[in-house]
Amino acid sequence: MQSDPAQTSYSQSKQIAVREMDGEAILLNTDEEVYFSLNKTGLVLYNHLCSGHSFNDAVGAVVDAFEIDHAIAYRDCRVILDKLVHRGILTANSA
Numbered sequence: 001m002q003s004d005p006a007q008t009s010y011s012q013s014k015q016i017a018v019r020e021m022d023g024e025a026i027l028l029n030t031d032e033e034v035y036f037s038l039n040k041t042g043l044v045l046y047n048h049l050c051s052g053h054s055f056n057d058a059v060g061a062v063v064d065a066f067e068i069d070h071a072i073a074y075r076d077c078r079v080i081l082d083k084l085v086h087r088g089i090l091t092a093n094s095a
Contacts, residue, residue: 005055005081010090012050027089036087041066042080049090055081 012018015031025038025046038046044065048058055077062073084090 005078008055009052009093010049010055010081010085011093013088013091016089029088032088034087036084036089038080041076045077045080046084046090049081 013029015029017028017030019026019028020043023040023043025043027036027038027046029035041062044062045058048061049055053061059070059074059077062068062077063070066073081090085092
């Protein structure tokens with residue numbers, strides 16, 4: 001788990017190909033030939049992080065898009081973020 005995602009920016013790893021369909025996405029690691037799927041919530045988070053937004057801004061976008069409680073959104077987004085970083089889909093950049 002990253003220590004403080006609010007203090008870190010993220011970018012899509014170079015070897016990732018993305019295919020969006022119906023508000024969801026399949027992300028393919030072309031080096032390892034492994035895929036990862038994102039539901040609508042994960043895709044909102046992913047797109048905001050890849051666009052240079054902070055983690056907190058991305059969580060806010062999830063809250064706005066799905067009208068859910070901020071604490072629940074933060075917790076769920078943190079789980080998704082950790083998986084994306086662990087699988088090499090997102091790269092954590094230095095603050």
